[in-house]
Every structure is written in structure tokens, then in C-alpha cells.
Amino acid sequence: MKMNIPQPTGLPAEPGMPARKKASFWKQVSRNRFLYMLLVPVAIYLLVFKYAPMFGEIIAFKNYRLADGIWNSPWVGFEQFEKLFASREFYVVLKNTLLLNLYHLLFAFPVPILLAILLNEVRVEWYKRTLQNLLYIPHFISWVVLGSIVIALLSPSTGFVNYLLKGFGLEPIYFMADKLWWPVSFIVSGIWKEAGFGTILYLAAMASIDPTLYEAARMDGASKLRQTWHVTLPGIRSTIAILLILQVGKMMDVGFEQVYALRNDAVTSVAEVISTFVYTRGLVNLQYSYTTALGLFQSLIALILVVSVNRIIKAMGERGLW
Template sequence: MDQIAERLAKAPTEEAAPHAGPGNKAGWRRSWRRDKTLYLLLVPVAIYFLLFKYAPLFGEVMAFKNYRLSEGIWNSPWVGLEQFRKLFTSRDFWQILRNTLLLNVYNLVFAFPVPIALALMLNELRKEWYKRLLQNLLYIPHFMSWIVLGSIVIALLSPSTGIVNALLKLLGFEPIYFMASPVWWPVAFVGSSIWREAGFGTILYLAAMSSIDPHLYEAAAMDGARKWRQIWHVTLPGIRSTMAILLVLQMGRMMDVGFEQIYALQNSAVTGVSEVISTYVYKRGIVGLQYSYTTALGLFQSVVSLILVVTVNRLIRAMGERGLW
């Protein structure tokens, strides 16, 4: 174990030094000639972000106006912080904020560790064909739309024809109305999230595990470490930085729950626990035409998400890991 600890301690210092970019015009010209194709490949990405990420920021001014379709954004009357006052004094706001945070906390506690566990198990498989087969089966749900997956989940959990309730009846239990129960609906939500994303989430962890020096496992085996000790002292420290970065990204989504998943699984019986910011914005903003009010809500959501990302990233860096920046 001393050899392993020594090599892991040296690993960050032995990594390649930060790439020294070109510091003058001649350097930029050489870089352009050498990587011209790569720079050109970035052009569509840059255009996408300019059009769909930065250009819409000008519309945030609607949060401080009483937007009217007939007058447009710039000619609508300025109301200052009135939309935010209405937002923070609304009972609906605190309910949807609570639901959004709770569902994301459930995902963080129960869904975030699942790809790590799956990656650890897949990494230990020695039959390559069997490993690839399992990976393909685990990836498939990620490429299916939530409309399809939501229909499958509802069918599986149906109290009359669902397989889950059929098994419960065989075991002597009463059928459970999963999709109509405020207690069981969050369970179905988290379970469907794991089903769709856990397999695909193993890709980054498996890639990180493949970069771990095999000599570390040999040193651990020579020190008498069995498989579980090797996983604890070699594999998990080797993917720790990947886990930290994905945790930062997950915290950035704490104020956002995917609209498609909620909309596919939601029904009027569980609105009290399933109404989140994304569905509320759709109903009040697009359907109800309250553009300024929901823009204020979206701006609040973005600011809180930014604060969470910056805070968690600093905590990660304070713990000795590399953050997003």
C-alpha cells in the first residue's frame, strides 16, 4: 500500500505541464497552419453557441418589463423588479422550487453513484464480448426519447396490467398506484432516470479507469491487497477527478429538471410533487403568455445555478482536485 500511496501522490506532479500556447503573432500563425482543420471544426460550434446561448441573453431584459406582444421587447413598459416581487410572493414559486430541489437531491443521492458502481463492475469483466454486450444494452435507453420511455414506465407500473404490480400480487401485496401517489411518484421518477442515464454515464468513468497505470494494481497485489482493496485504494482514487468534475456539473443542474421527463410522467394527481420550474415556465409562460414573469423565474434559476457551480468548484479545488477551471 505504501508503493500505491507514493505513486498516487506523485501522479499529479508527473502529469504533463500546462500546454504553453503561442505567445506572439508568429506563434499564432504556426498554430493556425498546424491545426487549421481543428480551428475550422470549431466554427459551427461557435456559431451554435452565439445563436442559441448568447444571443437569447438580450431577451433577459423582459424580466424587468411588462412585456406585450404588440409593443415588442424594447417598447414594452419598464417595471423594474416588479416581476421578481410577484415571483417571490407567489405560493406557487416556493412549491415548484421545493419540488425542483427535492427531485434533484434524490437524483444526486440515488442516481449519481449508480454509473460509478456500474463502471466498477464492468471494469472487472474479463470476457470482452460479454462486456461489450452489457455496455450496448445499458446504453440503449439513453437514445430513446422520454415520450417512449415514459409510456413504458407507465405501462410497467400500471396497477391493473403492469408487470410490477403483477409481481406484487403474486407475493400477496395490494397493487400500488405508483404514478398517482405523491409518495411513490418520486421513486418512479428517480428509477426512470437511473434506467435511462446510468449506463451511458459509465462511459467517462470507464475511460478514466483505462488511464490508470496497471503497475499500481500489480503493486497492490504484491502488497497483499485483494480485489476490493485494489478498487478502494487504486481504482476509486484514479477516477476521483472525474467524479469531482461530474459532481460540479450535476450541481449546476440542481435548479433544473428535464422538461421532457417530467412532462411524460406527470399527471394531475401528483402535481403537488411533480410541478417543477421547467413545466411551470411552459404552462405559465408559453401557454399562459406571461413572458415577463417566467423570464424573471428563468433569470433567478440561472443565477442560483451559477452560484452553485462556482461554490462547488471552489470546494473541489480546496480539496485538492482539479475543477472545471
């Protein structure tokens, strides 16, 4: 008579287990091969334009010359970084970059949230769609065009804004040449261009909120403001947290197009940021190693910021990027 003796637990897995898991993995890949094929262009893009250029970061530790190439240029160690940190221009550029990003975080980041809340309360569907389309349009306009529009609107002689100021008996302001008003113009024009398009993610998050929560709040006598504070904002809190992490990760990078389109020599002391500094010093003046060192420093600080804020967000009970 055969007896079924139970096997003790904690024994190592059977020899065939990893092979079966591997076969199951490739079976899943084969079954969803068309979906995985959609990732191929993205993977190629990341490899060619994101990972392959990282090889060129070694010129930050060399005295790079075009004639010698990357391999034959002499090694100089941390000389480029020492020259960078000893430069007064570097600290001016760093200050401008951080200040503009801080202004964006304080004044521009909340605007898409507010717009999304307001749009979510619009009940007439055609009117809501029209508003959304009008808000999205500036996002698809190049900064070359939009920058010209901003400069024309703020012109002290023919601009519409100064025309209104004159109507109220005020002196015209040369917004684009004033060191106080240029950052304001920069932030406001950025809000005009991107705030409407930024509402998409928040509206999608609001659509997933259970409608019964609003009904319960109304039965408890909550006003619209209370419903927004106690239902809508908690419902989109995780989305706000993720976008906040991404925004903080860009604290060292204002971008190039907007600054280059709006800046001029009169406001260089407040408008020169890392991206434009890299362009003028690296591409125009051919100081490749110097600006590569700056770019490497910029990326390192951005990585530290993303990791730090991600940990803080997770410590507050929200889901981070990883």
C-alpha cells in the same frame, strides 16, 4: 577591440516582441486551420442559441406584450421578481425542483460509478461489450417512448411490477398517482435511462490507471474490494469531482421531458418543477416576463452553486472546471 557588455535584466521588451507573438499566433492558426474549422459549427451554435437569446432577458424587467415587442414594452423594474417571490406557487415549485435533484444526487449519481467498476472487472470481452450495449440502449430512447413504457410497467391493473406484487400477496400500487411513489418512480426511471451511458467517462478514466498499481496491491494481499477502494476510486476521483460540479450546477433544473412525460394532475404538488412551470405559465398562459424573471433567478443560483462547489473541490486538492 569590441567588448560584449551584458545587458541588464528587467528592461522592457523590445518593440517588436508583441508583433512577433501575434505573427506566431496567426502562424499557428494557419497551420492548424482545418482543426479550427471544426470549431466553427460549435461557435455558431453557441452564438445563435446560447448568447443571442440572452438579449431577451431584459423582458424580465418589463411588462412584455407581443404586440409591443421587446423595445416598446414598458419598463417595470423588479416588479416581476417581487411578484415571483410573493407567490406561494414559486416556493412549491422550487422545493420540488431541489428535492428531485437532491434525490438524483444521492441515489442516481453513484450508480454509473458502481456500474463502471463492475464492468471494469469483467474479463470476457464479448460479454462485457454485450452488457455495455444493453446498458447504453435506453439513453437513445426518447422520453416520450420511455415514459409510456414506464407508465405501462407501473400500471396498477396491467403493469408487470404490480403483477409481481400481486404474486407475493401484496396490494397493487398506483405508482404514477401516489405522491410518495411518484418521486421514486421518477428517480428509478432516470437511473434506467442514463446510468449505463454515464459509465463511459468513468470507464475511460479507469483505462488510464497504471496496471502496476493493481499488481502491487495484489502482491500486498489486497482483495478486490481493497483494490477498488485504494486504486480504482482514487484513480477516477478527479473525474467524479468534475461530474459532481456539473451535477450540482443543475440543481435548479430537473429537465422538462422526463417530468412532462411522467407527471399527471394527481401528483402536481410533487411533480411541478421549474421547467414545467415555465412552460405552462410562460408559453401556455403567455406570462413571458414573469417566467423570464424565474429563469433569470434560476440561472443566477446555478452560477453561484457551480462557483461554490468548484472552489470547494479545488480546496480539497482536486482539479476543478477552471
